[in-house]
Amino acid sequence: MMDLTLLVSSAGRRVALIECFRRSAKANDINLKVLACDREPALSAACKAADRAFVVPGCTHPAFIETMLEIVSDFGVKLVVPTIDPELAPLAEAVPRFAELGARVHVSPPSVIEIVRDKLRTVEVLGRAGVPVPITVSLNAARNCSGPKxxxxxxxxVAGSASRGIRIIRSQSELPDEPEEPMVLQQLLKGPEFTVNMFVDQEGTLRSAIAHRRLRVRAGEVEKGRTEREPLFRMLAEQVCVALPEARGVMCFQLILDETAGPCVFEVNARFGGGYPLAQYAGADYAGWLLREVAGLPSIAHDNWRDGALMLRYDAAFFEG
Known part of the structure; x- marks a missing residue:
């Protein structure tokens, strides 16, 4: 049995993700030790679920990367898995420093992160590659344009996540004068919403694309979902890979099948999405395939996942004291 140490960053509530990695490790004969870090590990459920937890500064703090490197060095970490969008850029920039310590950071190159962390650039890059995207304009363009809206x-x-700060604007007069951060305006889509999880191997080949319908959403994260096998979703995943040829590992994108515009991809997350446990349950074991890559084992990635798998998430709790 091979030993491997995993560090889950900004662990928060990602207990299900840790459990996925543990199941995958066992199935692949890997003895996995799970470390987790957070700004407040004492208040993090995922840190309670890990074998050991650590305090780290927020990802925008100058000491964030240094603290992460220290954990990696002290505990022989071989794989670092980020879980939130804001930490992707600093970790992507620091990949060579982690590699010097023998650790792989599960993150795409900075060129990819710069695109997916900007909603306007995302639709521009995807659109040029033929991916159907919603009409998207900057706030300044919306103010200055005299044409029909x-x-x-x-x-x-522009760099939002988890449905933070989203609201409907019904006319040009409702546009904010001085928002606290850069904003974009995007076509209001109506129709069923889907997430497509993707696994891209180290050579840049799309090995799997599994879609689920977002039946219920809470705080931007799927709460109830069902996998759906439809050729359209695989085709869109292939187009996303063409648009982002340097992307690697696990990522996901969201789309809505609009009643009039048809399919529109409006967001790409270059990390494990919150609904990933459904993909693994349906047979798309991205956590296991990632562990095998890090361990140097032959790839067994495939696209033979189950259609119609249902996930009904609920809240659980850790108690102490």
């Missing part, structure tokens, strides 16, 4: 539209932070 597609009102109502969604106002979103």
């Amino acid at each position: 597609l009102w109502p539209m969604l106002l979103k932070p």
